[in-house]
Amino acid sequence: MQSAKKKQRVSSSSRLAALAERFPSPAIEHRSGSSRVEFVEYDIDGKSKRVSNNPLIFNDPAIADVVLFLHAYTTDANELELDASTEVFLHARVLEQCKYFATVLSERWQESRQYSEGPNHEKRIHINMTVPGSRVVASYLLVLQLLYGKDFQGVITDVSTALSCLPVAAEWLYDECITACVQYLEAVPWTEDEEKRVLEVVTSLQLRESAQLLARITPINTRAVHDMLVKLVLDGAFASSLKSVKDSVEEYSSPNVRGRHDEIEALQRVSLHTASLNSKHLLWLVERMIELRVADNAVTEWSEQVLFTANLLRVFNDDAWRTIAPSLPALVLRCTFKLVSAVAAGSMIASCQVRKKLVEYWLPVLLVSRDTPSPTASSLKLQALHQELEDVFLRIISTLPLGDAQLLLPQCLSFATRSVEDCPHLMGAFNLWFRRASRDEGNGAGCEEEGL
Structure with a gap:
């Protein structure tokens, strides 16, 4: 002994x-x-x-x-x-x-x-x-x-x-x-x-x-309490502002009027202006909620925006926003960046399903915004925001089960806008996936299979 x-x-x-x-x-x-x-x-x-x-x-x-x-x-x-x-x-x-x-x-x-x-x-x-x-x-x-x-x-x-x-x-x-x-x-x-x-x-x-x-590593099948008043007030304000932005974008995409073309166009201009104005308020609320660590519900809500993101794709595919509301893409993507960055940093713990849907629904909005750059002087800031969002989306994909990452990573190939050497974030994400996938040849379990 x-x-x-x-x-x-x-x-x-x-x-x-x-x-x-x-x-x-x-x-x-x-x-x-x-x-x-x-x-x-x-x-x-x-x-x-x-x-x-x-x-x-x-x-x-x-x-x-x-x-x-x-x-x-x-x-x-x-x-x-x-x-x-x-x-x-x-x-x-x-x-x-x-x-x-x-x-x-x-x-x-x-x-x-x-x-x-x-x-x-x-x-x-x-x-x-x-x-x-x-x-x-x-x-x-x-x-x-x-x-x-x-x-x-x-x-x-x-x-x-x-x-x-x-x-x-x-x-x-x-x-x-x-x-x-x-x-x-x-x-x-x-x-x-x-x-x-x-x-x-x-x-x-x-x-x-x-x-x-x-x-997330091997394919298998298998918060602190916040001040209630602050949480209720901010959550209510966030829901209200988000609804205003969503309604305005939807009104632009599918105007519920019948009349002359110039009347419809005038209403669409008002809708874009309203969406841009309310997006500024929404961004301010998102930043405050993250600072106060009460943005958990906001993250979940942001991950559920199937119709909102679809309408945003229609808006950004048109040219009207360039002259009517050139700041709208930056404001919406800045809200997205603030929320997904907090999730990627671990300051807000989001479920696998929420993280997956954040990428699944908001990645297309990023891609369309990148393909239709703003003609204004702020376009350089928008390009920097696009690159930051690329990095954060790839980081979140790295937290997902292999099966989900396999579906989302190919959608990020357009991040390689120049040469392979200029896109280390994309190469690193694919190398990470292949390293994990080669550890076991079985099929990866997705968030839905885990019952989340």
């Missing part, structure tokens, strides 16, 4: 201090003076954020009833050597959100527990845990903080963080964290190195939640 040298190289306090610097815990102040006791949580700048009746704070030795010891070992000359031992002060009722700790802290294991004496002579339960060599203690500490703060959207903001938290959450059977990590990984693009890590980590864990995530 391998021996263990008890040599602590890194102190627990230094590890916790480093983590606290990256993800600081909110300060909590006790307030009294009334019939009830309140605990006020503060932001880093000292402004109060919300009132809570829960006084439990991460790594607070004053009222902790559990001490978790995280032991990290290294292998040296066929012997295990203790590299670090980190001591964390926790609370049983917080830890019990994880099925693993709920079992460890249950009465059936009471006789085998180790204790120490805390403040006021209260007993503290000791839990010893070994950190595998493939993981770092910081990942365990971060998941522990998520148990206290529940700020999944604020913490899991990149692939590396999600992949480091996921194995720990799986080990502890922390379902909420597992779901948050998997949903983030499923919705954002990956680099080639990140894809290798996703394949390695996710397949080794064999999580039931990862079926749709793996469908």
Whole structure:
């Protein structure tokens, strides 16, 4: 049996201090003076954020009833050597959100527990845990903080963080964290190195939640709460503005009048002017909703615009918009760009079906707009917008199952407007698809087959 040298190289306090610097815990102040006791949580700048009746704070030795010891070992000359031992002060009722700790802290294991004496002579339960060599203690500490703060959207903001938290959450059977990590990984693009890590980590864990995530790599068949008032007001304004733009575009495409040609043309001019004016308001709303992180419904609504996009194709195939409303294509595509960019960046988690339809319905609008460039001085800005949308659409396609990507990628061939060397984004997208498809010769599962 391998021996263990008890040599602590890194102190627990230094590890916790480093983590606290990256993800600081909110300060909590006790307030009294009334019939009830309140605990006020503060932001880093000292402004109060919300009132809570829960006084439990991460790594607070004053009222902790559990001490978790995280032991990290290294292998040296066929012997295990203790590299670090980190001591964390926790609370049983917080830890019990994880099925693993709920079992460890249950009465059936009471006789085998180790204790120490805390403040006021209260007993503290000791839990010893070994950190595998493939993981770092910081990942365990971060998941522990998520148990206290529940700020999944604020913490899991990149692939590396999600992949480091996921194995720990799986080990502890922390379902909420597992779901948050998997949903983030499923919705954002990956680099080639990140894809290798996703394949390695996710397949080794064999999580039931990862079926749709793996469908994008191998062919298989298988949010934070927002302020309700702001959400309702913005959603209502967005729906109203979108309806105004849609109605105006539809009126131009199919004028519901009978009369002389000049009368119909005059009404169509009014319709285009109205559509352009309301599109400016709509763009402003989209930008505000994304800033406030309340654009989830807007993204879903934008993905359902079959008739709207069909009417836009008719408008952009005519020449009238060039002189009547030359800014209309840029305004509509800018709304699209803002929404799909937020989805591609992972700041809004959209389902596979929503991501697929965003590309399926809005890619043709981009293509028609590219083929009918604006004659105004702003045409260079419109060209830049077209290129940005090309990149984002290709990134979203990279998040879809192979079968769906196979249907959408050929529609992007017109992105190659010059030579192959001048279109690395298109070449990269096709190379990515062929690399994934060659991993397994089976047929890829689509969003509809997954029941999303």
